[in-house]
Amino acid sequence: MEAIRDTQKRYGSAAMALAIFAGLFFIIAGYKPIAKGLILGTLFSVLNFVLMGETLALRVSPSRARSSVLSMGTAMFRYLLLALPLIVAVRNDTFDLVSTVIGIFMIQLLVLGDHVAGALVSRRKRDD
Amino acid sequence: MAIEGADIVKAAAFLGAGLAMGLGAIGPGVGEGMAAAKTCEAIGRNPKEAGLLTRTMLVGQAVSESTGIYSLVIALLLLFVV
Amino acid sequence: MAYDISTWVNLAAFTGAGIAMGLGAVGAAIGEGYTASEASVAVSRNTKLSGDVFKSMLVGQAVAESASIFALVIAILLLFLDVPNPTLVKGAALFGAGLCMGFGAIGSGVGSGFPGGQACRGMVHQPAMASRLTTNMLIGSAVCQTPAIFAMVVALILMFVDFSSAPLQPTWAALLGAGVSTGLAAIGSGIGGGLAAGASCEGVARSPEAVGPVTTTMLVGQAVSQTPSIFGLLISFVLVFKTFPETAALQTAMALLGAGLCMGFGGIGPGIGNGMAAEGAVRWVARRVDHAGDLMRTMLVGQAVSQSTAIYAMVISLVLIFVV
Numbered sequence: 243m244e245a246i247r248d249t250q251k252r253y254g255s256a257a258m259a260l261a262i263f264a265g266l267f268f269i270i271a272g273y274k275p276i277a278k279g280l281i282l283g284t285l286f287s288v289l290n291f292v293l294m295g296e297t298l299a300l301r302v303s304p305s306r307a308r309s310s311v312l313s314m315g316t317a318m319f320r321y322l323l324l325a326l327p328l329i330v331a332v333r334n335d336t337f338d339l340v341s342t343v344i345g346i347f348m349i350q351l352l353v354l355g356d357h358v359a360g361a362l363v364s365r366r367k368r369d370d
Numbered sequence: 371m372a373i374e375g376a377d378i379v380k381a382a383a384f385l386g387a388g389l390a391m392g393l394g395a396i397g398p399g400v401g402e403g404m405a406a407a408k409t410c411e412a413i414g415r416n417p418k419e420a421g422l423l424t425r426t427m428l429v430g431q432a433v434s435e436s437t438g439i440y441s442l443v444i445a446l447l448l449l450f451v452v
Numbered sequence: 453m454a455y456d457i458s459t460w461v462n463l464a465a466f467t468g469a470g471i472a473m474g475l476g477a478v479g480a481a482i483g484e485g486y487t488a489s490e491a492s493v494a495v496s497r498n499t500k501l502s503g504d505v506f507k508s509m510l511v512g513q514a515v516a517e518s519a520s521i522f523a524l525v526i527a528i529l530l531l532f533l534d535v536p537n538p539t540l541v542k543g544a545a546l547f548g549a550g551l552c553m554g555f556g557a558i559g560s561g562v563g564s565g566f567p568g569g570q571a572c573r574g575m576v577h578q579p580a581m582a583s584r585l586t587t588n589m590l591i592g593s594a595v596c597q598t599p600a601i602f603a604m605v606v607a608l609i610l611m612f613v614d615f616s617s618a619p620l621q622p623t624w625a626a627l628l629g630a631g632v633s634t635g636l637a638a639i640g641s642g643i644g645g646g647l648a649a650g651a652s653c654e655g656v657a658r659s660p661e662a663v664g665p666v667t668t669t670m671l672v673g674q675a676v677s678q679t680p681s682i683f684g685l686l687i688s689f690v691l692v693f694k695t696f697p698e699t700a701a702l703q704t705a706m707a708l709l710g711a712g713l714c715m716g717f718g719g720i721g722p723g724i725g726n727g728m729a730a731e732g733a734v735r736w737v738a739r740r741v742d743h744a745g746d747l748m749r750t751m752l753v754g755q756a757v758s759q760s761t762a763i764y765a766m767v768i769s770l771v772l773i774f775v776v
Contacts (some may be wrong), residue, residue: 245503310485328528381706388710391768392717395761403725405755407732415735
């Protein structure tokens, strides 16, 4: 499980760092709701990612039906958690809704950015 | 305005035309995809016959396509004739 | 006891939210279940590699889950956002938004399970390619998310465009049809894109030297697989943005609803079929790199024929909207 912890630490800390830096930038620029929404969304995105990793070993089973049912259960639980920042952002004007939604996808954006950028760089190297 | 019998028939014909073409497109779509997948497999095993295999695929797909065309005809009949 | 309009609008919004979240989670669960069971098989073959397999499975699931998180966002917006001036047309639009997002997330969720599973399986065969397999899996499942993004765009349009001046008859049917059209068509494209991506992970593991052609064939195949959902999006846009004159006739409403259903169901088959053709081509490009050109050509011809059924469906939809 060491590998899972490493991946979680890597993307989780990168996502939080990115959100806090972007948040500071937005606060300085005077858009406080955007900054708060982004940080709130990212916090829950990281939390969701950590929980996904923790429940990973539980869900792995040779039976596809069993895996699917367990995935469904843990996913429902995690989505209840992910719903919280969205509800807060919809109900509360001090959090910007759009930036909260972007924050919720921060881990996904980072994972994709990391790998796709890596693939593009390696392709360019091969071409040279 | 009261809804009359002829109105309901026309409405059902339009809805039916949509469903006929929509559901009728599922089978040929998947079937033609299967044919193409198997042709790719066959070309992979025997690349020299690529031309013959592609022709065979097209014939097979044309037959599979005919069910899609039946749906199209039925849909057009429902739209314009009924 | 008579219910006022805002009760009906809330009811439609809540039902839509339930459908969006329920169907979205089912799709993700099927996909993740496939990945998890393949990972279990892979780990049992070679326990030493469990770290690599789990790592790649974790990032894969994070990306694969995006579709159902889109559904979550739409469901929360449907539940908690205030509707400024509720009309029955708005109620139909909100219900349509829920249907669109719910159906639209199924395909992407199921589809992005295939590359995840095949990447885990391939990693055990070819541990040296672990990082490249992860990259291919992520690119593949990211492309699988596009139909869900289309569905989300249509759902957001249905939720935020102001329909208060539109007549109830036949606009309600047009808006429901708009939701169903993109939502159902996205199922096929999502699953089809996933089949192509799964075959590419299998192929990279089988012959690492073919990474370039395999990835190119996968991307072309996936791009063609997305076209049925683009047709669905087109029909949805027409249904949402065309203004329909008020009419009490049932037949106009049914024609518009039928147009949405026709394009929606009609997109499922060609989407899956295009994906199957791409799956076959990608799998055999990996084994016979020297014939990649022949295979790509055959795939495109086969996909074009399979596509024609989606085009028939689009023609019938356009006739139902514009002619009848």
